[in-house]
Amino acid sequence: MRRSKQLAGSLAAVCALALATAACAPGGSTTGGAASSSASSPVSKDVAGAGDVTLTVWDQNTDGGIDDAQGKLNAAFEAKYPNVTITRVSRSFSDLKTTLKLALTSKTPPDVVQANQGYPDMGSFVSGGLLRPEDDYATLYGWDTYYPQQLLNLNKFSADGKDWQSGNLYGVSQTGEIVGVYYNKQVLSDLGLQVPKTIGEFEATLPKIKSSGMLPIAYGDVEKSPGIHLYGITQAAVAGSQAVNDLVTAKSGAWTDASSVAAAQKVQDWAKAGYLTEGANGISRDDALADFDAGKAAYHIDGTWQLATVSKALKSKAGFVALGPDGSTTPVTTGGEGLAWAITTGSKHPDVAAAYIDFITNADAAQVLIDTGNLPTVPPADWKPTAGSLEADVADEWKAVNAGSGLVPYLDYSTPTFYDTLSAAVQQLTAEKLTPQKFGEQLQSDYGSFVKTK
CATH class of the missing domain: 3.40.190.10 (Periplasmic binding protein-like II)
Incomplete structure (x- = not known):
């Protein structure tokens, strides 16, 4: 995707x-x-x-x-x-x-x-x-x-x-695909920060990065699909894999559930605090990635399909991590193939x-x-990327997410019209035109109508 x-x-x-x-x-x-x-x-x-x-x-x-x-x-x-x-x-x-x-x-x-x-x-x-x-x-x-x-x-x-x-x-x-956090090892090291493993640890690093004068998260959403990933990894780490899987596949739950609204609150708080690129709704995904690749931001949220691009730009400075819920050692994130x-x-x-x-x-x-710097759906059993490389990070996170049943589907799979509904709602959320609660209600309106027809 x-x-x-x-x-x-x-x-x-x-x-x-x-x-x-x-x-x-x-x-x-x-x-x-x-x-x-x-x-x-x-x-x-x-x-x-x-x-x-x-x-x-x-x-x-x-x-x-x-x-x-x-x-x-x-x-x-x-x-x-x-x-x-x-x-x-x-x-x-x-x-x-x-x-x-x-x-x-x-x-x-x-x-x-x-x-x-x-x-x-x-x-x-x-x-x-x-x-x-x-x-x-x-x-x-x-x-x-x-x-x-x-x-x-x-x-x-x-x-x-x-x-x-x-x-x-x-x-x-x-x-294979998972969405995670690309990070600049040099930036984190210079600020005395450890690589975050959970959503809470990730969030805790943002104010220190911002106060240093560095942009925390390079983010552009003019194409709208990046917003799905921003909210997707946050919801996954807040709500957990079972809740999100059940929601996307219409087994149980609602987009107005407390965990989904809490994830929306986090995303909006990050935008308010200036942790995301200013005016992100008018910035392209490629421009945001270019800023991260140029060392202008500590983090960039994207999929493993960017492995080759990031590796070429940052080389040994580049790292990748899939976040997990607070208190968990298992990463939970959006993706699949x-x-x-x-x-x-x-x-x-x-x-x-x-x-x-x-x-x-x-x-x-x-x-x-x-x-060519990609993650195959079925990696060879003997595939062992160089230790410490971005390729090794991606391989390790892919294995960890799958081994721990931490993979949740892309959220836009939920209904025939959910891609448009969700991507537009995330833009309104980060622009503070929707409250987190109204964000959830807007998604639930689309979702509820579809579920009734199944």
Whole structure:
């Protein structure tokens, strides 16, 4: 989830404006024949036998390390299968959310897309019949045993798109993800501060950092998705994993519960105290990250997809930690895995699409991802990053969060409209246009209406 800004390929640039009216979308396979969308049809690994194929792929792998990895993997796939040409369209996360449905419903949809899990995107696409179930390919390629069941469930939906984490498999993911706190080791050391492990310890460092003249948290939310992460890690560490998991999956709880409101209060207090970048709602995520990378802030809250970028900028000064509840030694944070690689029902060559997905997500691809500064969904058992490095921090925190059952879903999965509701509400919260209580009530209004329909 959650990338930066880029269009890849001249076709994307030519069609960008026209996509707004769905008049032009990068197409699927250029060879003729009816679309093969039934998961009950025989499936095959024979890519060469498909003849000449142009495979159109939409992704949001625009950040430095993952963009490098995707480029290498695409080139390697084309080298292995010279009959296949990949047309890559790479967009930011927010741009992908805006344009992907239009592309999927066009006359020439892409073959492979990255679909965000949860109700807003994957659930909507499934209910609209736009994604092909991949259970047969999961058996063919062994995805059903390679991936932990918990991660497979995040990419599952009932055929009507109403029940998340059960039913058919609609994709597999390439990267593991958790959101945490990147920190500047030199800044903390100079101020005599220990690396915080809990939300209380983190909060206790903020006034001392501010009084030193250093910005505590480099934060920009013009794209709105960073706000989900800011609130998400705070709520996770305040409420705990069980409460947040039950809330997002509609098992129990409400967004007006005391713990969720208390998390909102913390976020607003940080903004009031000047612990966040001033005017953050008008600052881009990339600019905030650049400030942190330049040593202008002690912390930056972001996902593990920024590993390569931060490591390149700060080198040995960079650290990463996932916070836990006060009194706990287990980190609890938001995350899971990268967007699911899905096959569209409009693809004329689903076998080739499935082979591509397997190629960019399998054990060999995991090593390419590691070599380019990324966290693969299933890291190799013998992966041991250099001790003390940012890579080691990320690997250790990923293992600790999973081992301690401290992983909670991204909050925007909660309802079909929750991404817009939550991201707008966080902006109003940090701008002091909503009280924490009203913030919770605004989220609950969206959530409650949806839960009633389930």
